[in-house]
Amino acid sequence: MTASSLSFRIAVLCVIAGMAMGIGMAVTQNHSIMPAHAHLNLLGWVSLFLFGIYYERRPALNASRLAMIQVLLWSVGTVILTIAVAAIHLGYTAADPVAGISSFMVLGAMLIFAYFVFRPASSGIEIQTHMTPAE
Ligand code: HEM
Numbered sequence: 001m002t003a004s005s006l007s008f009r010i011a012v013l014c015v016i017a018g019m020a021m022g023i024g025m026a027v028t029q030n031h032s033i034m035p036a037h038a039h040l041n042l043l044g045w046v047s048l049f050l051f052g053i054y055y056e057r058r059p060a061l062n063a064s065r066l067a068m069i070q071v072l073l074w075s076v077g078t079v080i081l082t083i084a085v086a087a088i089h090l091g092y093t094a095a096d097p098v099a100g101i102s103s104f105m106v107l108g109a110m111l112i113f114a115y116f117v118f119r120p121a122s123s124g125i126e127i128q129t130h131m132t133p134a135e
């Protein structure tokens with residue numbers, strides 16, 4: 001399994017859950033968990049899908065263990081953040097420290113991603129250009 005295929009799979013699971021939450025909010029006319037819905041969709045669906053596209057274009061990075069760890073850390077952080085934020089907005093304020101810890105997991109995963117983006121191109125990353133020999 002590559003980092004991109006893991007990203008795409010988890011992203012799709014997140015948006016299915018996020019859309020179900022959205023429909024649940026609309027049906028019950030209770031939007032109290034809106035921040036959890038927004039972050040599940042934006043961190044879980046949009047951001048993970050963007051990571052997947054980035055990794056897919058860099059085959060060496062895509063096959064690396066650190067990229068896999070980045071995707072897993074981001075995904076676990078997002079799921080915990082979503083549950084904790086929903087709990088807080090449903091009145092379970094004891095979930096506050098859990099939301100805090102998970103936000104640092106997500107930040108940590110973004111710092112790993114920032115390392116990939118900023119490190120010198122000579123560190124083994126190849127960008128797929130899709131050029132044929134005739135080009
Ligand atoms: C079946 C699909 C969806 C339904 C039924 C749905 C429903 C809702 C509802 C009822 C709200 C609360 C609006 C409010 O109280 O002002 C909301 C907010 C939000 N939704 Fe969705 N949603 C869906 C999919 C998505 C997706 C796919 C995304 C992101 C890619 C998304 C992003 C957001 C965001 C960012 C907010 C917060 C907007 C704000 O700050 O006012 N939603 N959604």
Ligand code: HEM
Nearest residue numbers: 034035036037038039042043046047099102103104106107
């Ligand atoms: C460590 C990561 C993050 C933390 C701790 C965080 C925290 C927050 C907080 C506290 C709010 C205000 C919620 C409220 O007033 O009820 C908020 C709103 C929002 N955030 Fe984030 N955020 C994070 C990452 C992101 C990212 C990466 C995106 C987009 C890709 C995003 C998109 C939004 C949007 C659209 C809103 C307004 C909708 C809402 O109220 O839920 N956030 N965020």
